[in-house]
Amino acid sequence: MAATVHGLPAAFRRALEAVALWSRVNSPWLVHFNSGSCNGCDIEILATLAPRWDLERFGAKLWGSPRHADVLVCTGPVTRLARERLVRVYEQMPAPKFVVAVGSCGITGGAFHGCYNIVGDIGDVVPVDVYVPGCPPRPEAIIDGVIQLLTRLRPPKARRHAAKAAAPGGAA
Numbered sequence: 001m002a003a004t005v006h007g008l009p010a011a012f013r014r015a016l017e018a019v020a021l022w023s024r025v026n027s028p029w030l031v032h033f034n035s036g037s038c039n040g041c042d043i044e045i046l047a048t049l050a051p052r053w054d055l056e057r058f059g060a061k062l063w064g065s066p067r068h069a070d071v072l073v074c075t076g077p078v079t080r081l082a083r084e085r086l087v088r089v090y091e092q093m094p095a096p097k098f099v100v101a102v103g104s105c106g107i108t109g110g111a112f113h114g115c116y117n118i119v120g121d122i123g124d125v126v127p128v129d130v131y132v133p134g135c136p137p138r139p140e141a142i143i144d145g146v147i148q149l150l151t152r153l154r155p156p157k158a159r160r161h162a163a164k165a166a167a168p169g170g171a172a
């Protein structure tokens with residue numbers, strides 16, 4: 001019999017992991033957190049999810065609980081008040097978990113850099129996978145950030161196939 005990990009045959013465990021990855025890439029659940037933004041970026045995120053830009057066509061779903069979310073979409077610099085909450089939200093997410101920082105304030109502190117109540121940018125508090133620059137970034141840029149993350153999560157073979165399909169004259 002093949003070696004077992006966590007009591008499951010290795011082949012069965014690999015198949016389960018492949019299904020979990022396929023589900024995550026095709027239907028990522030997002031949780032949104034404002035760690036001190038002026039709300040400009042948050043309005044763009046909501047517009048991104050609404051029918052005009054329709055991020056949901058990629059399977060993404062905004063969810064109200066970090067306990068069921070795969071991706072933390074975070075805006076703003078991090079204020080003293082929000083720091084502990086940001087860490088708590090991140091820690092409540094099940095692994096593997098990913099962070100998309102939306103807006104210039106989340107990258108450098110932006111307009112709020114150096115303010116008395118700011119402890120830093122998002123990357124100073126939780127690990128960030130994708131940064132989306134802009135003040136605020138347009139919905140197209142936010143969609144691009146999420147798609148970049150999902151592309152990175154795909155297995156190499158699926159990534160090559162998607163790139164081929166996206167190339168001019170590639171398969172639809």
Ligand code: SF4
Nearest residue numbers: 037038040103105135
């Ligand atoms: S990047 Fe611009 S819109 Fe977004 S939180 Fe900062 S100041 Fe507001």
